[in-house]
Amino acid sequence: MTSEWWRTAAIYQIYPRSFADANGDGMGDLAGITSRLGDLQDLGIDAIWLSPFYTSPQRDAGYDVADYCDVDPRFGNLADFDAMLAEAHARGIRVIIDLVPNHSSDEHAWFQAALAGSAGSAERARYLFREGRGPAGDEPPNNWESVFGGPAWTRVVEPDGSPGQWYLHLFDSSQPDFDWTNEEVREEFRRILRFWLDRGVDGFRVDVAHGMVKADGLPDYTPPAEGGSMGGAGGVPGAVPPDEAGVPLEPEISDEGDGAPYWGQDGVHEIYRDWRALLDEYPGERILAAEAWVDPLPRVAKWVRSDEMHQAFNFAYLETPWDAAALRRVIDASLDAFGAVGAPSTWVLSNHDVVRHATRLSVTEANPQGHGLGPRSKGLPEYAPGLRRARAATALMLALPGSSYLYQGEELGLPEVIHLPDDARQDPTWFRTDGERYGRDGCRVPIPWEGAEPSYGFGPTDAAWLPQPAEWASLARDAQRGIPGSTLSLYRDALRLRREHALGAGTLEWLPGFPDSVVALRNGPVVVVANTGTSPVELPAGDVLLASGPLDGRTLPHDTTAWLRA
Structure with missing residues (x-):
């Protein structure tokens, strides 16, 4: 493995609950991942990134963490993790894991202690508890809205049964935000980092890396009407409106932010400088990768200065439509912005939070990030033209210098699953908006491996936590393996040529x-x-x-x- 491997790596995202199910319960698991690592080695990737597998009530698919240093029984146990890590390393594959520092689950021991505590207690100081506004304190402390819809504040019932303080949750009400001005919170995450680094992980993808620090005083804020209301999983600051033909315009690439008091505050950089120093104590080039939904690219580059993170996801590129002028512009801006701080640009087209690009790049109506697609959505494309465009977009992306991220199943040409039954949907966005937004379930359906097997090879039974469409059989890995012209062959060939010609370092x-x-x-x-x-x-x-x-x-x-x- 070469020095500074992360500058040119092809990194494959695994969404554990939807990747491979070893025990047949319909939920993917760590043993399932281990069993399929040979396929990923054959594909030609350099590293895998695992979405959360920690102990969690799974109200937001594991991004609501109840214990940061243990494995949820749905996915296995720490021994299963160690076995997976060892097998990946034996195959020359590095392992990056998700870290969720903006918020915990409401079932985390700290938050349960906060609920049992009182206003002003040390237990509540770990989170953002505040008194309500209005004569009886029955109005939220400010007007912020949750990424998933609805208010970003929930009022608690005090131990004596009276209505009490409010706590902040930029995401679901089951995901209370930590107070990162509290040194106890900072020290706890240093402990968590060391726990996984000591086990041998190669780095962390940091969820909501633009969050954590909020503006002093938590002032009211109303987002621009034309943009996404929040960032992260539910909306992109400065989300791009369509032109008169319904085609998205390219994102802005200036050097001004959107001013939201809950995203991109300067204080986050102090946290990441502290973490970078901690990671640098370990051998083997462990890395930090930022999920930072901020505009514009020069601001994103601040997350990857030489003493902070190693990489930041290039969401400006992900949001760019299939248009030559827009693509040239965002590629130039990316190389300039990241190059100015000595960091590699990253390139990404799909992940667990966005409509799969085999569908998204051909949608003809506006579809703001986080809203998802469903049967009532407008501008839905046909599969074949969408896949054709997606394959072309991937071939362009994998030729660019820097590091590329792939999302599980895109190498099979999987489209967004649009026709999920309403009663099968599980994304908090669906429930918090009363079905107005479909959310992200459509990109999270368990992926197919063998077309003639139960659950298309996802597991040994027909069980799948989200229903798989019938067309998965023809898109399964065994139906594409070794077939010239298949999407799987295209990805495999592109990754091989990318490596042979050192395009990542070009x-x-x-x-x-x-x-x-x-x-x-x-x-x-x-x-x-x-x-x-x-x-x-x-x-x-x-x-x-x-x-x-x-x-x-x-x-x-x-x-x-x-x-x-x-």
Whole structure:
């Protein structure tokens, strides 16, 4: 493994409950992950990132943590984790785990002690408890709204039965926010970091890394009407409105923030400098990766200065439509912003919080982040055109210098599952908005491995915590393995060529002489041409190394990307 591996790594996100189920209960688990690591080694990734597997009541799919230093029995136990980690390392795969420091579960021992305590107690000081407004204190302390809809404050009943203080929860009411001005909170997370580093993990993806610190006084704030109300899983600050044709415009890339008093406060950087110093005590280049939903890119780069995190997710790129001008602009801005602080740019198209890009890139109506898609959504695409565009977008992304993140199942071309029964949905967004927003369940459906097996090979039984659609059979891994032209083969070939030609460590050069609808670049010995328009274009000279779809001789059709040997 090379020095500073994280600068060029292809990192594969595993959503544990939906990846592989070893015991047949319908919920993925750590033993299931271990059993499928050979497939990921064959795919050609460098590291895996695991979404939370900690002890949790699972009201927000594990992002409500009740014990940060143990495994939820649904997923196994610490011995299962150690076995998975050892197997991954034996296969040359590094392991990054999720850390959720903005909030805990309301079942965490600290919050239960806070409920049993009194106003002003040390137990309540670990969280953000405040007195209510109004004569009887029956109004929330401020007007903030939850990412998942509704108010961001819940009033508690005091031990004597009287209505009492309110606590802040930027997400679900079962996820109270920590007070990061409290040194006891900071020391507890140092302990948690050391617990997992001592077990051998290679780093942490930090959930809501733009949160944690709130503006002094917790002032009222009303988000801009045209943007997402919050950040993180439920909305993107500055979410991009559509143009008159319903096509999303490219995100803003200026150097101004949105001013929300709960996101991107300067105090978060002190926390990450402290964590970076702690990680640097350990051998083997352990890393921190930020989930920081902040605008614009120069602000995101502040999370990855040399003494803070190693990486930050490039959500500006994820949000960019399939449009050549917008793509060139965001790629340039990304390389400039991250390069200015000596960090690699990251590239990502899908994760557990967004509509899968095999669907999202072809939606023709506005679909704000976190709202999800369902049967009543407008602008839904057909599968085949959506997949064609998604394959082209992935081929472009994997040719860019820096580190790339892949989300489980995208290598199979999985679309968003739109037609989930209402009674099967589990995302808090669905319930807190009374079904107005579908939420994120559609990208979290258990993935298929063997088309003819129960639950399509997800587990040994038909059980699956979210229902799988019938079309999963034809998209299963065994139906694509070794098949030329399959999406799985495309990903495998792209990752191999990316590694062989050191594209992650390369330098991008734009190529002139192409139509405005084409993204054309050179990265080392590879020329990349992506046609985002409707008309075919002629390819330049050079042997074709990779194509996201069939070519017509030397002609590149619409929604297709090709790699050529320069």
